[in-house]
Amino acid sequence: MAEQQNGDAPVLVLRDLVKHYQVPGGTVRSVDGVDLVIGRGEIVGLVGESGSGKSTIGKMAVALISPSSGSVELDGVDLAALPKRRVRAMRKRFNIVFQDPGSSINPRTTVGDAISEPLRIHRIVPRRRIDERVAELLEQVGLRPDTAARYPHELSGGQRQRVSLARALAAGPELLVADEPTSALDVSVQASVLNLVADLQQNLGFACLFISHDLSAIEYLADRIAVMYLGRIVEVADRRDLFERPMHPYTDVLLQAAPVADPVEQRGRERVVLRGEIPSPMNPPSGCSFHPRCPLATEVCRTTEPALRTVQRADGRTAQVACHLVGDDGVRAALPAESVPVG
């Protein structure tokens, strides 16, 4: 009864994915029509301000919550069309790691039990080989095999996050969703956990949806990057293209807010001044939801919602953008005069 495993087919396809919550006073449009494809072994970074819907997408991608409409296809199988029992059986094929490792490991079980649980549930290895496999997994995430006997509270935050990774990868998933896996960690250990994710991905070849506020982490890890704003994806591009030639004005803003290592580069950047705060997803603006904050907005931006469409750049590479001001060649109309270079 094994699901079809098609070599070239994408691992994850999100189609017109919507998640709305009914709350007193209205509807929260957490995710509002998202299309995204993740290829086999590909790392896609998902960035956007707090509240833009990143975690909601991550949770739908691994069937922790179900969409209001639209579909999540894993290896070509629509999760919504499967009975619960089959979704559980598919769980070994995808997994999620959260910001707070405390939420994915039970404090009352040993590290060894936490890691071996998926091995037992999905019968990944014979019973007598479980301890051996746990030791291997611990080693893979840079922990000593004797960590198996310890309890989560005896570990540092970085070590706990390594345990979450070992547990998430125990069943050999094809897709790992990593939701801000380093942001609760001390800055000094963030880099080592990021390196670990990169190494594990290289060695094991899983696809990854890597969710983060941290653009430098995204730049380090991701092959492709999707930018979210108020429940929608506004730009998707290859990593270098996105950092070197962002198309959507919001992407510009995000890049400018991020610290830059090279002060010369900082001075050379054009500056888009961001007005106001992120609007409430209960009452999104008309037209392009970014228009009230966009220094380039025109009449059409106020009235008409831009679709996410594919553009082809001069070098032949394609990308996707939802902005009226970006041409089919991926080039945006010039910035107005009040946008001055920094410095």
Ligand SMILES: Nc1ncnc2c1ncn2[C@@H]1O[C@H](COP(=O)(O)OP(=O)(O)OP(=O)(O)O)[C@@H](O)[C@H]1O
């Ligand atoms: N269970 C829920 N009920 C009502 N609203 C919710 C629920 N879960 C999320 N939301 C709302 O949906 C929106 C998106 O939330 P989400 O957690 O996906 O954002 P995020 O991009 O992950 O933010 P952050 O960067 O802060 O983690 C927010 O406005 C949030 O308040």
Ligand SMILES: [Mg+2]
């Ligand atoms: Mg989140």
